[in-house]
Amino acid sequence: MSSLDPAVAARLKRTEDGLVAAIAVDDATGDVLMLAWMDDEALHRTLTTRRATYYSRSRQQLWVKGETSGHTQHVREVRIDCDGDAVLLRVDQVGPACHTGAPTCFDTDERVLLARE
Amino acid sequence: MSSLDPAVAARLKRTEDGLVAAIAVDDATGDVLMLAWMDDEALHRTLTTRRATYYSRSRQQLWVKGETSGHTQHVREVRIDCDGDAVLLRVDQVGPACHTGAPTCFDTDERVLLARE
Numbered sequence: 001m002s003s004l005d006p007a008v009a010a011r012l013k014r015t016e017d018g019l020v021a022a023i024a025v026d027d028a029t030g031d032v033l034m035l036a037w038m039d040d041e042a043l044h045r046t047l048t049t050r051r052a053t054y055y056s057r058s059r060q061q062l063w064v065k066g067e068t069s070g071h072t073q074h075v076r077e078v079r080i081d082c083d084g085d086a087v088l089l090r091v092d093q094v095g096p097a098c099h100t101g102a103p104t105c106f107d108t109d110e111r112v113l114l115a116r117e
Numbered sequence: 118m119s120s121l122d123p124a125v126a127a128r129l130k131r132t133e134d135g136l137v138a139a140i141a142v143d144d145a146t147g148d149v150l151m152l153a154w155m156d157d158e159a160l161h162r163t164l165t166t167r168r169a170t171y172y173s174r175s176r177q178q179l180w181v182k183g184e185t186s187g188h189t190q191h192v193r194e195v196r197i198d199c200d201g202d203a204v205l206l207r208v209d210q211v212g213p214a215c216h217t218g219a220p221t222c223f224d225t226d227e228r229v230l231l232a233r234e
Contacts, residue, residue, distance in 0.1 A: 011148045021138045021152050030147045035138050035203035040202045047231050078231035081222040086152035105198040114164050114195035
């Protein structure tokens with residue numbers, strides 16, 4: 001059972017496995033840093049602690065961003081989208097956002113599926 | 118059966134219902150416009166036509182962004198993230214991105230879950 005505010009919980013449109021998409025944007029640059037997932041409890045903890053907290057689909061558990069790497073995200077603002085299946089976090093990112101060491105999870109040439117025109 | 122390049126398909130880590138998250142960013146401003154979903158065929162069509170094409174979870178069908186509203190997205194670039202569960206589109210947005218008429222799906226005060234500090 002999550003402690004998430006019921007008024008917020010009622011606005012969420014979750015995937016079949018109970019998650020919403022969470023987009024983290026660098027508050028200083030506006031760059032999209034990463035896409036992660038949140039269940040109700042991850043969102044509750046993010047909103048109440050301002051430390052970005054996600055749900056790992058592979059490990060099936062909550063994780064506080066940077067807890068082991070030190071590459072934390074302090075959350076400046078959280079918004080929900082019009083249909084409730086995504087939240088947008090503006091964060092102060094410490095160090096690289098990606099576990100690969102890249103600044104964002106979309107960096108490096110091999111991530112390009114359609115080249116810039 | 119999708120026509121998506123098997124080399125790309127092999128990189129996707131889909132939700133239980135077979136989707137990846139698609140983040141659309143305004144190429145001119147860098148603003149996050151919306152979060153939508155893609156199945157393999159939606160991604161294939163987006164990559165081959167440069168018209169942003171998504172999968173509607175509620176209607177369970179493909180939709181070309183702006184097909185009825187005229188608020189199309191011409192796709193300048195597509196990137197995939199490090200673990201293959203999200204793609205990032207840089208687009209030329211015609212008109213407002215949100216079906217509500219707001220510039221983005223995260224606009225208006227009522228979308229704020231955690232106020233800016």
